[in-house]
Amino acid sequence: MSFTLDKVVPWGRSYDEYGAMFSLTKADLNKKILGCGDGPASFNAELTKIGGKVVSVDPIYLFFAKDIMSRIDATYDEVMEQTAKNYNEFVWKHIKSIDDLGSIRMKAMERFLEDYPKADGRYISGELPFLPFKNKEFDLALCSHFLFLYSKQHSFEFHIQSIKELCRVASEVRIFPLLELGARKSGHLDKVISMLEKEECEWSIIKVCYEFQKGGNEMLHIKS
Ligand SMILES: C[S@@+](CC[C@H](N)C(=O)[O-])C[C@H]1O[C@@H](n2cnc3c(N)ncnc32)[C@H](O)[C@@H]1O
Known part of the structure; x- marks a missing residue:
């Protein structure tokens, strides 16, 4: 079955949020980075602007900017309503209110939409579990x-x-958050960790200084 945009709720975070979610250091930002499932986040646009090397992969990059923009317009009110309905699942500290959330997310998505049509090979359409890249093509993969x-x-x-x-x-791979929707610990996390142990992977769970979903302040870090 082919991928269609009407199943997607586009929602994108900013460069500052990626920095906090993944504890990105100056040295990390000099690495060759893959943003997997970046959607309409502005991380790629903002990092590229300051000289970073980053490629994003997401199934929505099959579509034109105007189609992604229409889908953002069509789903924005619903996302805001759902967030308001589940207000207590979130920490309203860095993001202060529902209106603040809307304006931070829209600003990030507008930056993405401006960058997307002129990006030369930085937004690749593809989807997990199979990515169109060579072995160890990147130093660091981020999945937010x-x-x-x-x-x-x-x-x-x-x-x-x-x-x-x-x-x-x-x-190196970093995944954030380790919660599922509803601000509960992912039902897959313990089994994923057992698998990493079995495969003798070097992994750790690292506390980060970002928390919007309550309890969502940890990332999984894997050295492959
Ligand atoms: C909630 S958004 C997160 C966007 C961005 N990473 C951020 O944190 O702002 C989830 C993204 O995952 C993408 N996605 C859906 N299925 C995917 C797959 N199989 N592989 C990679 N990305 C996928 C969606 O298109 C969407 O852009």
Whole structure:
């Protein structure tokens, strides 16, 4: 079955949020980075502007900017309503209110939409669990708000295959958050960790200084 935009709720975070979610240091930002499932986040646009090397991969890059923009317009109110309905699942500290959230996210997505049509090979259409890249093509792969978050929608096997694929294409992998929707610990996390242990991977769970979903302040770090 082919990928269609009407199943996607585009929602993108900023460069500053990526920096905090993944504890990115100056040295990290000089690495060759893959953003997996970056969607309409502005991390790629902003890092490229200051000289970084980053490629994003996401199934929505099959589409034109105008189509992604229409989908953002069509889903924006619903996302805001859902967030307001689940207000207590979030920490309203750095992001102060629902209105603040809307304006931070829209600013990030507008930056993405401006950059996307003129990016030369920085936005590649593709999807986990199989990525269109060579072995160890990247130093660092980041995956924000896709793996673990959609644990109800994607099976344990999908998570394992996807994590192995990220380890194939990058020397280091960071995944954030480790919660699923509803601000609960991902139902796959313990089994994923057992698998990493069994495969003798070097892994750790690292506390970061970003928390919007309550309890969502940890990333999984894997050296492959
Ligand atoms: C909630 S958004 C997160 C966007 C961005 N990473 C951020 O944190 O702002 C989830 C993204 O995962 C993408 N996605 C969906 N299925 C995917 C797959 N199989 N492989 C990679 N990305 C996928 C969606 O298109 C969407 O852009």
